[in-house]
Amino acid sequence: MKIGQPEKFIIDGKRLDGRKPDEMREVKIQAGVLKRADGSALVEWGGNKVIAACYGPREVHPRHLAKSDKAILRCTYNMAPFSVSDRKRPGPDRRSVEISKVTRLALEPVIFTNLYPRTTIDVFIEVLQANAGTRCTGITAASVALADAGIPMRDLVPACAAGKVGGEVVLDLFDIEDNYGEADLPVALIPKNNEITLLQMDGNFTKKEFEKALDLAIQGCMKIYELQKGALRERYGGE
Ligand code: UDP
Numbered sequence: 001m002k003i004g005q006p007e008k009f010i011i012d013g014k015r016l017d018g019r020k021p022d023e024m025r026e027v028k029i030q031a032g033v034l035k036r037a038d039g040s041a042l043v044e045w046g047g048n049k050v051i052a053a054c055y056g057p058r059e060v061h062p063r064h065l066a067k068s069d070k071a072i073l074r075c076t077y078n079m080a081p082f083s084v085s086d087r088k089r090p091g092p093d094r095r096s097v098e099i100s101k102v103t104r105l106a107l108e109p110v111i112f113t114n115l116y117p118r119t120t121i122d123v124f125i126e127v128l129q130a131n132a133g134t135r136c137t138g139i140t141a142a143s144v145a146l147a148d149a150g151i152p153m154r155d156l157v158p159a160c161a162a163g164k165v166g167g168e169v170v171l172d173l174f175d176i177e178d179n180y181g182e183a184d185l186p187v188a189l190i191p192k193n194n195e196i197t198l199l200q201m202d203g204n205f206t207k208k209e210f211e212k213a214l215d216l217a218i219q220g221c222m223k224i225y226e227l228q229k230g231a232l233r234e235r236y237g238g239e
Contacts (some may be wrong), residue, residue, distance in 0.1 A: 003026055004013065006176060006180065009166035009168070009180075011017075013121050015165075016177070016192065018209065020169055020187050022216060023171060023172075024089065024160070024171055024220055024223060026044075028043070028044040028227075029042070029043050029140070029141070029227050029228055029231035030042045031147070031231045031236075032235050033236040035214070036232075037053035037054060038147030038148075038209075039145045039147065039150065041144035041147060042141065043137050043140050043141040045136075046132075047129060047131025047170050047175070048127070048130060048131050048137045048176065049129040049140050050126065050127050050128065051125075051126045051141065052124065052138065052144070053124045054121065054122070054124075054149040055121075055122045055124075055149075056116075056119060056122055056149070057119035057151070058120060058122070059119065060119060060120040066120070066121070067118070068117055068118060069085050069114065069170050069179045070114045070116070071115070071116035071117065071118075071120060071121050072113070072117045072120050074104070074123070075100050075104040075123045076100050076125065076213040077127070077135070078096060078120075079137055080126065080127060082128075083127045083130045099134075100162065102135065102140055102198055103123075103125065103135065103142060105159055105197065105198070106159065106197040106198040107197070108177070108197075109154075109190065109195065109197055110154045110190055111152070111153055111154075112152040112154070113149060121146070123142045123145060125138040125142055128208070130175075131136070131175045132175045132177070132178035132184075132218070133172060133186070134187065135184050135198075136161050136187075139159040139198065140157075140159050140160075140228065142157075143156045143157040144228050144231055148232070148235065154192060156191070156228045157197060157221070158221040158224035158225040158228055159187065159188035159221060160187060160217050161173060161186040161187065161220070162185050162187070162212075162214070162217040163177060163178070163184040163185060163213065164209060165177045165180075165181035165182065165215065166181075167182070168213045169205075169209050169213045170216075171217070171219075172220060175189050175218075182203050183201065183202060183203030184203060185201050185213045186200050187214065187217035187218060188221065189209050189218065191222065199214075204222075205233050
């Protein structure tokens with residue numbers, strides 16, 4: 001069911017789903033959910049449900065894609081037809097090609113690809129249920145799946161978006177805010193060295209709003225980072 005444009009996005013300091021402007025939706029992360037993948041993760045983030053599966057390092061097909069000095073990373077983002085209210089046509093489209101690419105660019109800098117020349121590391125991201133913010137959910141899931149597969153990495157890559165609705169900067173848009181809001185700013189980063197590996201922007205911010213949104217998204221990423229580590233701790237123990 002599609003809900004029309006709301007008159008107001010924030011009433012008495014609360015958003016339409018009851019959250020405060022700087023509040024994130026509830027996020028649950030589970031590592032190692034698929035038996036046949038080398039590594040996997042399930043992330044439930046508000047109304048999003050996303051599974052990531054990682055395979056490799058393994059032989060590259062087609063062979064000509066192999067690099068003699070490092071592993072290649074391939075990321076495939078796919079949205080299930082039943083994941084959204086208006087059925088999505090199955091198969092790749094411009095949006096999924098774009099998200100697959102930015103996901104790879106977000107994750108590549110943390111992977112020690114030089115350790116596995118002539119191989120590929122493949123990551124599949126399946127969106128089972130979507131409610132805005134699926135690229136951030138996918139990147140979050142993928143980096144836990146990579147870690148679960150035992151791929152040597154410098155750090156995990158958490159992701160989170162901030163946006164603007166009803167003239168106010170808010171954290172982590174849900175679908176009504178995403179559909180009718182004024183801006184969306186998905187961010188992914190490497191916490192260890194504060195390096196941003198994904199920064200996209202949809203809509204308009206003033207410079208001040210942009211700075212506030214970026215700040216908020218970074219804080220969101222740091223919360224996600226803790227949950228990612230918690231999921232791996234849960235599966236493998238340790239600190
Ligand atoms: N969406 C949809 N149908 C589509 C693509 C997207 O209903 O074919 C919805 C879905 O809920 C998604 C949201 O629009 O999460 C926002 O999509 P966007 O491209 O901004 O990416 P996301 O915010 O999911 O990273």
